[in-house]
Amino acid sequence: MVLTQKLHEAFxxxxxxITNPRTVSAFKEKGVLxxxxxxxxxxxxxxxxxxxxxxxxxxxKRKSYLPAGKQFLITRNVPCLRRAASIEDEYEAAGGxxxxxxxxxxxxxxxxxxxxxxxxxxxxxxxxxxTLEIGKKNTIQSISSHFGGEEEEDIPDMAEYEEPDxxxxxxxxxxxxxxxxxxxxxxxxxxxxxxxxxxITYDKYYQTPRxxxxxxxxxxxxxxxxxxxxxxSQDHARKTVTxxxxxxxxxxxxSVHPCRxxxxxxxxxxxxxxRGVEPEVDKYLFLFLKFVASLQHISQMEAANLL
Amino acid sequence: xxxxxxxxxxxxxxxxxxxxxxxxxxLSSLKLNKFGIDDSPIPITGFYAPxxxxxxxNHLSLIAESLPPxxxxxxxxxxxxxxxxxxxxxxxxxxxxxxxxFHSLDKQCLLxxxxxxxxDDIHSGxxxxxxxxxxxxxxxxxxxxxxxxxxxxxxxxxxxxDPPATLxxxxxxxxxxxxxxxxxxxxxxxxxxxxxxxxDVPFFLVSIASNSRATIKHLxxxxxxxQDGDKFLFGFYDPCHLPTNxxxxxxxxxxxxxxxxxxxxxxxxxxxxxxxFADLSLSLIGEALISISQGWKDPQQVPNAVGxxxxxxxxxxxxxxxxxxxxxxxxxxxxA
Numbered sequence: 001m002v003l004t005q006k007l008h009e010a011f012x013x014x015x016x017x018i019t020n021p022r023t024v025s026a027f028k029e030k031g032v033l034x035x036x037x038x039x040x041x042x043x044x045x046x047x048x049x050x051x052x053x054x055x056x057x058x059x060x061k062r063k064s065y066l067p068a069g070k071q072f073l074i075t076r077n078v079p080c081l082r083r084a085a086s087i088e089d090e091y092e093a094a095g096g097x098x099x100x101x102x103x104x105x106x107x108x109x110x111x112x113x114x115x116x117x118x119x120x121x122x123x124x125x126x127x128x129x130x131t132l133e134i135g136k137k138n139t140i141q142s143i144s145s146h147f148g149g150e151e152e153e154d155i156p157d158m159a160e161y162e163e164p165d166x167x168x169x170x171x172x173x174x175x176x177x178x179x180x181x182x183x184x185x186x187x188x189x190x191x192x193x194x195x196x197x198x199x200i201t202y203d204k205y206y207q208t209p210r211x212x213x214x215x216x217x218x219x220x221x222x223x224x225x226x227x228x229x230x231x232x233s234q235d236h237a238r239k240t241v242t243x244x245x246x247x248x249x250x251x252x253x254x255s256v257h258p259c260r261x262x263x264x265x266x267x268x269x270x271x272x273x274x275r276g277v278e279p280e281v282d283k284y285l286f287l288f289l290k291f292v293a294s295l296q297h298i299s300q301m302e303a304a305n306l307l
Numbered sequence: 308x309x310x311x312x313x314x315x316x317x318x319x320x321x322x323x324x325x326x327x328x329x330x331x332x333x334l335s336s337l338k339l340n341k342f343g344i345d346d347s348p349i350p351i352t353g354f355y356a357p358x359x360x361x362x363x364x365n366h367l368s369l370i371a372e373s374l375p376p377x378x379x380x381x382x383x384x385x386x387x388x389x390x391x392x393x394x395x396x397x398x399x400x401x402x403x404x405x406x407x408x409f410h411s412l413d414k415q416c417l418l419x420x421x422x423x424x425x426x427d428d429i430h431s432g433x434x435x436x437x438x439x440x441x442x443x444x445x446x447x448x449x450x451x452x453x454x455x456x457x458x459x460x461x462x463x464x465x466x467x468x469d470p471p472a473t474l475x476x477x478x479x480x481x482x483x484x485x486x487x488x489x490x491x492x493x494x495x496x497x498x499x500x501x502x503x504x505x506x507d508v509p510f511f512l513v514s515i516a517s518n519s520r521a522t523i524k525h526l527x528x529x530x531x532x533x534q535d536g537d538k539f540l541f542g543f544y545d546p547c548h549l550p551t552n553x554x555x556x557x558x559x560x561x562x563x564x565x566x567x568x569x570x571x572x573x574x575x576x577x578x579x580x581x582x583x584f585a586d587l588s589l590s591l592i593g594e595a596l597i598s599i600s601q602g603w604k605d606p607q608q609v610p611n612a613v614g615x616x617x618x619x620x621x622x623x624x625x626x627x628x629x630x631x632x633x634x635x636x637x638x639x640x641x642x643a
Binding site: 049050075076171173197214219253 | 317392468614618627632
């Protein structure tokens with residue numbers, strides 16, 4: 001971890017300890033959420049997109065300002081198809097795009113529901129939480145995950161422990177799955193699917209939601225967070241997307257840094273309001289996930305259909 | 308359908324396991340602070356949900372909460388009962404003290420012991436009261452806490468029908484049902500999945516009356532609802548996404564259906580979702596014929612079981628190294 005990042009984390013931690021959580025709504029003014037608004041928006045997400053659920057996480061990491069059973073939101077097993085599928089059509093279909101420029105001109109692209117639609121339709125137009133489609137850029141051969149790799153020189157070669165054939169009987173009723181073939185196929189026509197557990201926590205310092213990614217390879221082995229960064233454009237890995245301690249789960253996880261979330265959400269809200277759509281705070285997480293899914297910074301996941 | 312009438316062997320897509328980091332963290336901590344060298348089996352809980360995507364199967368997840376709470380956490384909040392994304396599956400963990408111990412476990416014997424539990428629960432009627440016991444799992448592991456690496460192997464015991472069931476027909480539920488029936492079944496499933504009482508009940512009965520109205524019932528209501536449905540389906544939460552095969556949990560359900568309820572022709576319903584709602588074009592309905600041998604009818608004789616998970620197609624255990632996030636020396640170096 002970079003030193004400045006560490007210092008900032010320490011500073012942020014201190015501020016979080018001594019400040020009271022936000023209780024007054026500043027959703028329209030600043031694009032941020034109070035604790036109760038976060039819970040409200042989370043409840044709405046869970047009811048509209050039931051693949052999301054509230055969890056309580058590690059008891060020792062529980063935040064007292066959030067209800068014990070509603071510490072963070074999670075959806076598991078979001079596939080990330082590693083193939084060169086063009087997703088632009090899908091974007092067009094989901095409604096226009098707004099380029100939200102910022103000072104350092106790397107342009108945060110945020111899609112939004114077609115603003116002409118009424119609210120109900122806007123919801124219908126939200127992209128589906130089906131797939132995180134990943135560009136072809138990824139190097140398939142580097143899927144070592146935690147299995148093998150130079151770090152694990154101490155681990156004995158498992159092949160020598162291969163069981164005699166009589167352990168697993170040949171059972172005619174067991175489907176011999178293609179994804180269980182012994183050899184990694186080389187040709188790119190075969191789908192290799194990483195999956196992600198995506199969680200949303202409340203960041204008390206920035207007063208916004210924050211997104212975390214935990215990756216699994218195609219045989220559902222945990223991916224090192226570094227390998228998650230492979231799915232992130234290299235220009236932005238470790239800048240916008242960093243690897244940090246999850247506030248409610250053990251271990252290091254990849255996260256979209258929330259420092260600009262408030263500002264971007266504010267812009268999205270302004271755009272909606274300028275088009276006569278009154279944003280509702282319980283829809284915040286829908287807008288937020290659309291924004292995260294469309295981040296150019298994590299371009300390999302730009303089609304992340306998080307809803 | 309006629310050319311298929313002779314039928315092919317009904318094949319089931321194996322269950323896949325996924326273990327998150329939290330599980331290994333808590334296991335290490337329990338091993339160090341509570342179990343010590345005691346290597347007696349530990350009851351654990353796995354979680355699964357119906358397939359929710361046409362492109363990837365769901366799997367059995369182990370998370371920190373799969374293990375008993377740590378001694379310091381007795382005040383743990385009640386686990387989210389009725390969480391629709393977390394249907395619990397009872398499991399057992401054999402965590403050995405040495406790598407040699409891990410490799411010398413009698414895997415066939417352990418699998419048989421779990422299969423016997425399933426078989427006994429079928430015959431005692433327990434499986435009808437609490438259908439979750441139909442899908443047990445078994446995990447053997449060795450936690451190398453010096454290197455922070457974990458060797459492990461899952462098994463999803465399935466009773467093997469002898470001879471195997473034959474598949475007469477299998478197609479998307481939306482094609483098998485009329486439009487009205489499909490709509491009614493969809494609504495009934497969504498209601499079942501959104502009630503906290505039934506959301507995590509993975510096996511159920513569906514009867515569709517002549518007026519196209521679908522009702523979902525608990526397994527224990529079997530005797531009372533045999534008469535009323537014109538169409539009768541045996542439903543289960545299917546983690547598999549394939550349009551060609553049902554998923555693993557159906558195996559022990561069929562064992563229950565044929566040995567306890569003596570049915571030879573079974574219409575099964577592989578319940579799957581899209582974005583968290585019933586999707587009857589992804590869900591499948593199939594017809595299977597079962598004609599089990601005489602020996603299968605004897606409750607005293609536990610049938611053969613299969614179910615050790617393959618690792619990339621091989622009969623080997625898996626190994627994961629978490630030194631990067633667990634080794635205090637490495638953590639200290641990276642923090643420096």
